[in-house]
Amino acid sequence: MQNQDEFYIGYLPKAPKKISGSLKLIIFLLMLIMAFVAFMVVANEEKFDESTFEYGKLTELKGVIVKHPVPMLKVKMGIDPDKKEVYRSFILVNFGKMGVYELVDDLASKMDEPLDQYEVTVQGTLIYFDGKTLLELSNQSASIINFEKRDGTEPVSNFLTLQEEAILQGEIIDPKCYFGVMKPGFGKVHRSCAVRCISGGIPPVLMMKDKQGEMNYVLLTDYGWGPINQKILDKVGKAVRISGQLQSVDDWYVLKVNEAKAISLLEDPIHWGKDVYSNLVVDFQNSGKHTCPYHPEMSISLCQ
Amino acid sequence: MAHQYVAVLWNRQKKLYDLYIFLGIILYLLAFIVLTMILKPNITEEALIIRASGSLSILILHIILIIGPLSRLNTRFLPLLYNRRHLGVTMFLIAFIHGGFSIIQFHALGNVNPLVSIFVSNNEYGDLLNFPFQTLGFFALIILFLMAATSHDFWLTNLGPRFWKAMHMMVYVAYALVILHVALGIAQSEPEPIMLTLLGIGLFTIVILHLMTAFKEVKNDREKSLNQRGYVLVGTVEEIPENKAVTINVNGEKVAIFKYDGKLSAVSNVCRHQNGPLGEGKIVDGCITCPWHGYQYLPHNGCSPPPFTEKVETFDIVLEDNKVYLNPKPYEPGTERSPVVISS
Amino acid sequence: MISPLRRRHRLMWMIIGVILPVLFLIAVFNVPEFPYDTVAKADTQHFEQAAFQEDLESFSIEIGKNNDGSIELSFDLKKAFNSPAVGVYISNNNDIKGAQFLFAIGDPKVYSTKLDNMSVPNNIIIYDQIHKKILSSINTTK
Numbered sequence: 189m190q191n192q193d194e195f196y197i198g199y200l201p202k203a204p205k206k207i208s209g210s211l212k213l214i215i216f217l218l219m220l221i222m223a224f225v226a227f228m229v230v231a232n233e234e235k236f237d238e239s240t241f242e243y244g245k246l247t248e249l250k251g252v253i254v255k256h257p258v259p260m261l262k263v264k265m266g267i268d269p270d271k272k273e274v275y276r277s278f279i280l281v282n283f284g285k286m287g288v289y290e291l292v293d294d295l296a297s298k299m300d301e302p303l304d305q306y307e308v309t310v311q312g313t314l315i316y317f318d319g320k321t322l323l324e325l326s327n328q329s330a331s332i333i334n335f336e337k338r339d340g341t342e343p344v345s346n347f348l349t350l351q352e353e354a355i356l357q358g359e360i361i362d363p364k365c366y367f368g369v370m371k372p373g374f375g376k377v378h379r380s381c382a383v384r385c386i387s388g389g390i391p392p393v394l395m396m397k398d399k400q401g402e403m404n405y406v407l408l409t410d411y412g413w414g415p416i417n418q419k420i421l422d423k424v425g426k427a428v429r430i431s432g433q434l435q436s437v438d439d440w441y442v443l444k445v446n447e448a449k450a451i452s453l454l455e456d457p458i459h460w461g462k463d464v465y466s467n468l469v470v471d472f473q474n475s476g477k478h479t480c481p482y483h484p485e486m487s488i489s490l491c492q
Numbered sequence: 493m494a495h496q497y498v499a500v501l502w503n504r505q506k507k508l509y510d511l512y513i514f515l516g517i518i519l520y521l522l523a524f525i526v527l528t529m530i531l532k533p534n535i536t537e538e539a540l541i542i543r544a545s546g547s548l549s550i551l552i553l554h555i556i557l558i559i560g561p562l563s564r565l566n567t568r569f570l571p572l573l574y575n576r577r578h579l580g581v582t583m584f585l586i587a588f589i590h591g592g593f594s595i596i597q598f599h600a601l602g603n604v605n606p607l608v609s610i611f612v613s614n615n616e617y618g619d620l621l622n623f624p625f626q627t628l629g630f631f632a633l634i635i636l637f638l639m640a641a642t643s644h645d646f647w648l649t650n651l652g653p654r655f656w657k658a659m660h661m662m663v664y665v666a667y668a669l670v671i672l673h674v675a676l677g678i679a680q681s682e683p684e685p686i687m688l689t690l691l692g693i694g695l696f697t698i699v700i701l702h703l704m705t706a707f708k709e710v711k712n713d714r715e716k717s718l719n720q721r722g723y724v725l726v727g728t729v730e731e732i733p734e735n736k737a738v739t740i741n742v743n744g745e746k747v748a749i750f751k752y753d754g755k756l757s758a759v760s761n762v763c764r765h766q767n768g769p770l771g772e773g774k775i776v777d778g779c780i781t782c783p784w785h786g787y788q789y790l791p792h793n794g795c796s797p798p799p800f801t802e803k804v805e806t807f808d809i810v811l812e813d814n815k816v817y818l819n820p821k822p823y824e825p826g827t828e829r830s831p832v833v834i835s836s
Numbered sequence: 837m838i839s840p841l842r843r844r845h846r847l848m849w850m851i852i853g854v855i856l857p858v859l860f861l862i863a864v865f866n867v868p869e870f871p872y873d874t875v876a877k878a879d880t881q882h883f884e885q886a887a888f889q890e891d892l893e894s895f896s897i898e899i900g901k902n903n904d905g906s907i908e909l910s911f912d913l914k915k916a917f918n919s920p921a922v923g924v925y926i927s928n929n930n931d932i933k934g935a936q937f938l939f940a941i942g943d944p945k946v947y948s949t950k951l952d953n954m955s956v957p958n959n960i961i962i963y964d965q966i967h968k969k970i971l972s973s974i975n976t977t978k
Contacts, residue, residue: 688864
């Protein structure tokens with residue numbers, strides 16, 4: 189025990205001098221520690237992406253709603269030098285952690301013609317990052333404010349089958365969070381949220397990275413371009429390897445997952461400092477065969 | 493000590509204590525926010541709130557947990573112990589902000605009730621590395637809530653100090669849950685091992701301080717043996733400092749022998765408020781004063797001065813030559829025993 | 837501290853003091869690493885006769901003549917623009933009105949197209965169609 193002339197009694201107005209002096213030093217040190225910890229946490233945490241969610245701002249877009257491979261709004265950008273119409277894909281998501289499969293089905297049932305025969309005016313909130321765009325129907329079904337029959341009947345989506353059996357590895361994420369709303373929108377910390385979003389109908393996306401840090405994103409559906417959301421919930425947010433048929437559809441890739449070969453979790457994910465590289469080359473550059481945009485198995489020549 | 497329960501018995505020291513808590517929190521949050529705006533500007537507000545409140549509450553929890561051992565190792569830390577409860581309640585409130593925002597951010601607006609989603613979104617309860625870390629955080633928050641809700645002396649009195657303290661020992665369970673919540677949560681997503689490093693340093697510090705304290709206490713725990721008359725030799729009169737005490741361990745519990753005004757008295761070492769060590773206190777204005785919160789007892793009968801009603805057990809002392817002997821059999825709390833006069 | 841409390845502390849610390857550091861260290865040594873793919877890269881196009889070339893931080897443009905005399909524009913996007921719908925246009929005055937649309941850009945990759953007329957355009961405009969903002973304008977005549 190120290191020099192014990194001084195004795196601290198809390199309910200007395202003043203603390204004894206030496207104790208008071210010690211206390212001031214202790215408090216000063218504690219404050220230093222607090223500032224230091226704040227600095228260390230912020231300086232060393234991972235950088236946040238520039239993903240954007242235009243929260244509170246509604247944008248009006250005119251385009252065509254398609255159901256395949258996932259519900260999307262195709263907005264015409266222009267006509268290219270080859271006189272082809274070029275469309276930009278906006279993946280549609282609902283308010284909160286919900287998707288639009290039911291909303292779109294509901295809308296389609298009210299129409300006389302197939303949904304892609306109409307040009308719709310939609311009001312929603314933009315979500316975009318790294319070359320991909322989504323549109324949140326912030327007012328749910330009330331976001332669709334007008335529709336009229338469009339000129340022309342050609343399909344607005346251009347499907348190419350790149351690889352019959354591709355094997356990809358990466359992490360399954362939900363695009364609404366990843367491309368806009370959440371920081372970070374991937375990894376273990378985000379897993380519960382991704383599970384909720386995918387379970388709510390937001391289309392799952394495989395996030396892929398190569399050695400140089402370049403990213404690729406692939407939509408995941410079943411072989412009929414139907415949702416596989418509920419079947420993959422336990423694999424979300426983890427390192428996985430998936431096989432299936434790889435297609436490109438305008439500005440997105442889609443993998444029609446081979447459900448017979450289960451999505452395997454990568455074994456041993458990976459010990460500290462050791463990278464896992466796949467030696468299976470994924471070729472997105474393939475010119476690919478044209479596929480029917482309405483029937484997943486058909487080539488375009490047989491398509492209606 | 494009061495018989496009418498008020499929310500807080502304010503005094504100057506408590507106000508200063510709370511002021512410093514407030515300043516510390518403001519300092520941390522300002523530093524965190526400003527540094528984030530400069531270094532990591534793409535953050536969202538929710539992520540900023542979640543990270544700031546989470547890291548701050550863990551930091552405060554570490555400070556809270558080192559106060560106990562530090563006070564045992566060096567009495568200059570006792571002022572931090574005096575109002576530690578306010579620190580605990582504050583820590584819970586900040587942790588609640590973290591938990592609340594996290595639940596809303598990650599679980600709300602989905603197809604499942606958010607409070608259910610915490611437990612079912614990731615249901616790998618059988619796996620260590622994939623364990624749902626948010627469940628660990630949730631239960632830590634429940635424990636901290638129970639502690640904050642019963643932090644008032646009202647509960648201390650009505651539950652009894654022993655049960656109350658046993659319940660508040662759950663802070664260690666909450667601490668373990670919090671460490672694992674971070675280690676199996678955010679630390680798994682961050683490539684820079686900063687979270688784990690800071691946490692490791694914190695864990696190491698707490699373990700080391702507790703071990704040092706344990707070793708120090710063990711030395712004082714050795715029980716003395718009885719002589720043929722059934723008395724225990726305490727030591728010589730000179731060994732007892734003026735207006736202070738020495739303590740010895742008899743029958744599993746400590747007894748404090750005080751020397752004051754040329755007299756000796758012996759009382760139980762255990763304060764009736766929160767079982768603080770009376771023997772480490774001092775005689776102030778004729779009363780034994782507990783070093784933790786200043787509760788007082790008269791040395792000759794173990795009673796608190798009126799209007800207070802706490803009482804401790806008293807013991808008989810015999811002085812032979814210069815040696816002090818203690819009769820280990822306690823009297824009922826509040827029994828008057830004449831102090832032994834020290835003849836010069 | 838009273839003896840029941842000391843006993844409780846000892847029990848608590850035997851459990852926490854041993855198990856907790858062990859679990860902590862297991863978490864430390866098992867922080868997962870991301871699995872990387874090997875993705876085939878497109879060859880960057882280089883023309884034998886490059887009529888124009890510009891190399892910037894987020895993209896590079898090359899305009900060249902093919903053997904059949906046609907003019908081709910190759911646009912290598914290195915880093916995606918932070919905009920929802922971006923188009924690349926050519927124009928002979930620096931105005932988006934009346935500019936000819938070439939292609940939409942999104943993912944960082946190589947985009948290319950043949951140009952209709954036989955001359956190199958004066959301006960290449962990169963335009964955000966939704967926010968109606970010119971993101972970048974390249975003048976080929978300097």
